Amino acid sequence: MLPAPYDRLHAALREFMPDERLVTDPLRTLAYGTDGSFYRLIPKIVAIVEAEGEVVRLLNLCRELKTPVTFRAAGTSLSGQAVTDSVLVLLGDSWRGCTIPPGAATVTLQPGVIGAExxxxLAPFGRKIGPDPASIATAKIGGIAANNASGMCCGTAQNSYRTLASMRLVLADGTLLDTGDAASRAAFAVSHGALLSGLSDLAARTRADDKLAERIRNKFRIKNTTGYSLNALVDFEEPVEILQHLMIGSEGTLGFLSEITYNTVPEHAHKANALLMYPDIGEACRAVALMKPTPVSAVELMDRASLRSVEGKPGMPDFIGGLGPDASALLVEIRGEDAAALDANIAAVSAVIAQTQTLFPPTFTTDAKLGESYWKIRKGLFPAVGAMRKVGTTVIIEDVAYPLDRLAEATVELQAMFLKFGYTEAIIFGHALEGNLHFVFTQAFDTDEEVDRYRRFMDAVCDQVVRKYDGSLKAEHGTGRNMAPFVEMEWGPQAYGLMKEIKALLDPQGLLNPGVILNDDPEAHLKNLKAMPAAHPLVDTCIECGFCEPTCPSHKMTLSPRQRIVGWREISRLEATGADAARLGALHEAYDYQGIDTCAACGLCSTACPVGIETGLLIKAIRGDRRGTMAQGFGTYVAEHTAGALSVARTGLKLADLAKRTLGDDTANGLFEKLRNVTGQRLPHLPRALPTPTNFTPLPQAKASADAPTANTPTVVYVPSCTSRSMGPAANDPEKTPLPVKVEALFQKAGYRVAYPEQLASLCCGMPLESKGLAAQADAKAEEMVRAIWAASADGTAPVVLDTSPCSFRLKKHLKDAGLQVLDLVEFIHDHLLDRLNFTKQTEPVVLHLTCSTRRMGLDAKMKAVAAACATQVVVPEDVGCCGFAGDKGFTTPELNAHALRHLSKDIPAGAKAGYSNSRTCEIGLSDHSGLPYRSIVYLVDACSTPKAPATASARASEPAF
Structure with a gap:
């Protein structure tokens, strides 16, 4: 039961919002209430809003019931500004509007658009938004604007405040204002004249006080997100302009941003990067000051401890391990509108660098891949330190700014403070060109002594930044709860008084995100601290940053990877302490579906995680731990009788196909769903694009082992997957040839002799078993396959090709013998067949799905290239990552597949007749949710190609579907 007044609020919200968007269960309120900070508050209600009208009605109800409310976009925030123990409002799926007018001088974005999206x-227009936070691949526009996030290159000139054109906003009283619409402004002037007069009066008083006005201007000459954007009071006179600029950086304490129009900035395609090494931090900072007037785009400082945290990682030079104890690095980026401009800028910056003492000769590279690897390491420093922390501690990132001419001095003092307070693992890095430093350290909050150590350290830091250097306590991460008690210390009582007046004008009841930015509790930053107990070695390094979330197919349906880890941590904590059995039981019950059943275990989260955490491995481990003796025995039986299990599957497909042909699709599907519901979802869901059965058997003359290839007739060992050997095309697919037959014919067309391993009908890579948590059985099957393909390839002489990407990926990971060439089908076509075939491009568009395993193997570019050889237009739907079919989830948990592909159809181009991929199970769900038949890309290649040389003869005229 919800406490009053939340029970009344919940009942009122249900009148215009569906139950599934009003979350009150203990697992999701915990998980959804978590952001990237080190604070933990659990909301009473999580309301997932889909429209402005819902926000208006919600705010009116909260005001009526005097209930605090906090807004959240992506939750990558680091200072505690997006957590609450009251009502948390999350953006639903509908806030992704993006409007680009001709010329792209501006862009209008809804708050749910991810910055990188x-x-x-904007990229085709050579433009971008100004803010460029390190979290831009996850952070959403709502949070970027509400926190005035900046980043590596935007400095103070291109942040949200400086590039704002107009916005739509909802005030605390539920009033909607569109600052870009004259009629809306006129109506607002009538309804809220007193508010606008109050803002005008504040601005006039501020500008009239020369000393105060000058202090405000000086404070914003360096990065500053401490408190409200008081520069709006001196930069503008028109009250609506003041209002909309006050909203920037207000962290949801003054209103809700429902749309923002930015003035875009140029995105120069020509870039060069250099990683410069210096003997000490002082010389590095001297170089920064010299580079400030030059045409340099970004200069990122990394101290020796930072470099030590990433030693040996991909992309980092080998010499880093041999650097001295005081060495520091600068990552420098230079841009130009064309190659000539870039060269000129490099020359100008290089001339200045030549005046400094580098440890190695400076070298700028225009190699995009190398430059990207440098930046990936820089962006991953914060999580990298978090990953190395002691289990049970949390990682804290602070964000300060100093006057550039005192940066070296201040940095050395910070390093000394780390040692004084025992933070020996702390690192310093940041946007040195702006005097902006981030320092990262690990902290336990499990004892009073540790909390006191943190308090004393933060008091010392604030004293140094404010009293000695008059810097910014928060440069770009937002004030939040973390720095709210120190806002008055930084700004002084007069400026702080202005902030309180602003809050009173716009939120007189103090209901919008209370405790954030303004907080009268001097110890607010020491309360509600997040515990990080051990949960499982596979995920204990997670810092809950949320970078993984956009990649996850179940995000916004049940839980994201971050949220699965949060939930499992709480379950583990309760199990370890033996406390609150009722809460533990409720969490376990909810986690079975929210955490385990709806996890696709696709691994895409690891590609976005800066430290490579694969949450799906945790879920597989949990599944395995829960398998009883009987389940383990059944798994072993299936592994030992693969051919028989596939025969049963074919029989099931045959019966389902017979029912559909006899009763018709609609009647049969309706009957199947009724039976599924009656049995409590124990029977599988049967998609409309259900495959017909097939039973591929190699021709007798296809030898089990590869002869030594000749120059004219090389050999390839082909291993059709379990699904390829049992699942043929869907009944309604115009293409009737089973995949293995098509692959065999294509290889022969390209002049290859095709060989197969012995006992093919019994082979399996183990992927289906692994996904069920049956690791031992899965590995045994993989080993069996490795032995068979080793023999078939004449001890590694011939390449081995698998036709299903998850199988290719699993086997590649499992291989221990580097002499065996295992290739995915896409990889083999790209590397070996494109030059052996003539291609005629089709004019109809091709829709391409890049499977999770294709992306994780790094084959997405090759797959696009193969498709481009076959068609003049290749479309990869932009809002589709993992399809959510996940082997058999499309049969057992079809709602996951539907959710993952909910945006697919909008990107299907007119005239497209088929989609292509390289995983048969993925293609089932893609066909169902797109309205197009999806097939292996082999069908496309075969249709668009002819042999350059005489093809190898095939004795297989055709292959029946069953």
Whole structure:
């Protein structure tokens, strides 16, 4: 039961919001209430809003019931500004609007658009948004604007405040204002004249006080997100302009941003990067000051401890391990509108660098891949330190700014403070060109002594930044709860008084995100601290940053990877302490579905995680731990009788196909769903694009082992997957040839002799068993396959090709013998067949699905290239990552597949007749949710190609479906 007044609020919200968007269960309120900070508050209600009208009605109800409310976008925030123990409002799926007018001088974005997505849409115009936080691949526009996030290159000139054109906002009283619409402004002037007069009066008083006005201007000459954007009071006179600029950086304490229009900035395609090494931090900072007037785009400082945290990681030079104890690095980026401009800028910056003492000759590279690897390491420093922390501690990142001419002095003092307070693992890095430093350290909050150590350290840091250097306590991460008690210390009582007046004007009841930015409790930063107990070695390094979330197919349906880890941590904590059995039981019950059943275990989260955490491995481990003796025995039986199990599957497909042909699709599907519901979802869901059965058997003359290949007739060992050997095309697919027959014919067309391993009908890579948590049985099957393909390839002489990407990926990971060439089908076509075939491009568009395993193997570019050889237009739907079919989830948990592909159809181009991929099970769900038949890309290659040389003869005229 919800306490009053939340029970009344919940009942009122249900009148216009569906139950599934009003979350009150203990697992999801915990998980959804978590952000990237080190604070933990659990909301009473999580309301997932889909429209402005819902926000208006919600705010009116909260005001009526005097209930605090906090807004959240992506939750990558680091200072505690997006957590609450009251009502948390999350953006639903509908806030992803992006409008680019001709010329792209501006862009209008809804708050749910991810920053990197906005830049991808602007890229064809050579433009981008100004803010560029390190979290831009996850952070959403709502949070970027509400926190005035900046980043590596935007400095103070291109942040949200400086590039704002207009916005739509909802005030605490539920009033909607569109600052870009004259009629809306006129109506607002009538309804809220007193508010606008109050803002005008504040601005006039501020500008009239020369000393105060000058202090405000000086404070914003360096990065500053401490408190409200008081520069709006001196930069503007028109009250609506003041209002909308006050909203920037207000962290949801003044209103809700429902849309923002940015003035875009140029995105120069020509870039060069250099990683410069210096003997000490002082010389590095001297170099930064010299580079400030030059045409340099970004200069990122990394101290020796930072470099030590990433030694040996991909992309980092080998010499880093041999650097001295005081060495520091600068990552420098230079841009130009064309190659000539870039060269000129490099020359100008290099001339300045030549005046400094580098440990190695400076070298700029225009190699995009190398430059990207440098930046990936820099962006991953924060999580990298978090990953190395002691289990049970949390990682804290602070964010300060100093006057540039005192940066070296201040940095050395910070390093000394780390040692004084026992933070020997702390690192310093940051946007040195702006005097902006981040320092990261690990902290336990499990004892009073540890909390006191943190308090004393933060008091010392604030004293140094404010009293000695007059810097910013928060440069770009937002004030939040973390720095709210120190806002008055930084700004002084007069400026702090202005902030309180602003809050009173716009939120007189103090209901919008209370305790954030303004907080009268001097110890607010020491309360509600997040515990990080051990949960499982596979995920204990997670810092809950949320970078993984956009990749996850179940995000916004049940839980994201971050949220699965949060939930499992709480379950583990309760199990370890033996406390609150009722809460533990409720969490376990909810986690079975929310955490385990709906996890696709696709592993894409690891590609976004800076430290490579694969949450699906945790879920597989949990599944395995829960398998009883009987389940383990059944798994072993299936592994030892693979051919028989596939025969049963074919029989099931045959019966389902017979029912559909006899009763018709609609009647049969309706009957199947009724039976599924009656049995409590124990029977599988049967998609409309259900495959017909097939039973591929190699021709007798296809030898089990590869002869030594000749120059004219090389040999390839082909291993059709379990699904390829049992699942043929769907009944309604115009293409009737089973995949293995098509692959065999294509290889022969390209002049290859095709060989197969012995006992093919019994072979399996183990993927289906692994996904069920049956690791031992899965590995045994993989070993069996490795032995068979080793023999078939004449001890590694011939390449081995698998036709299903998850199988290719699993076997590649499992291989221990580097002499065996295992290739995915896409990889083999790209590397070996494109030059052996003539291609005629089709004019109809091709829709391409890049499977999770294709992406994780790094084959997405090759797959696009193969498709481009076959068609003039290749479309990869931008909002589709993992399809959510996940082997058999499309049969057992079809709602996951539907959720993952909910945006697929909008990106299907007119005229497209088929989609292509390289996983048969993925293609089932893609066909169901797109309206197009999806097939292996082999069908496309075969249809668009002819042999360059005489093809190897095939004795297989055709292959029946069953």
């Amino acid at each position: 906005a830049n991808r849409k």
